[in-house]
Amino acid sequence: MATKSLTKCRYPGCKNLVPYDTPYCKEHSLPELRLCKYPGCKTLTKERYCEKHKKQIQHEDHLARADRFKKYAKNWNLISKAIRNKEPFCRECLKNGKYTPSECVDHIDGNPKNNKTDNLQALCWSCHSRKTAIENHGWQKRKNLTGKGG
Numbered sequence: 001m002a003t004k005s006l007t008k009c010r011y012p013g014c015k016n017l018v019p020y021d022t023p024y025c026k027e028h029s030l031p032e033l034r035l036c037k038y039p040g041c042k043t044l045t046k047e048r049y050c051e052k053h054k055k056q057i058q059h060e061d062h063l064a065r066a067d068r069f070k071k072y073a074k075n076w077n078l079i080s081k082a083i084r085n086k087e088p089f090c091r092e093c094l095k096n097g098k099y100t101p102s103e104c105v106d107h108i109d110g111n112p113k114n115n116k117t118d119n120l121q122a123l124c125w126s127c128h129s130r131k132t133a134i135e136n137h138g139w140q141k142r143k144n145l146t147g148k149g150g
């Protein structure tokens with residue numbers, strides 16, 4: 001009968017040996033506790049992040065969301081809703097004879113400040129994602145040294 005091999009405890013810096021299927025030694029295995037997911041943090045927590053990093057991550061997420069919407073007009077939600085009411089089906093899908101509900105509004109020329117109705121189209125998420133990927137060559141446009149997209 002083969003015996004289970006031993007491995008080091010996964011707690012950073014700990015050299016205690018534990019059975020292969022056990023992640024932590026007795027010293028570091030507290031019920032339902034795990035390491036904070038923030039890079040380099042060694043704090044044990046019951047949640048994804050420790051209290052210190054949870055607040056930091058929430059703040060970073062808030063800033064990222066706020067920054068994302070800076071490029072749109074203040075009344076973008078109203079404009080978007082009006083276009084989706086006017087075009088209840090995805091414009092691209094309709095070209096192929098499919099009736100897919102519109103879920104978002106796209107700027108045809110890619111300029112989020114150009115909110116003229118002839119520059120806006122209602123799309124489903126799938127068509128919008130495809131269009132965006134094609135426009136951005138599959139990834140976000142890389143910025144050159146001048147800071148302009150390219």
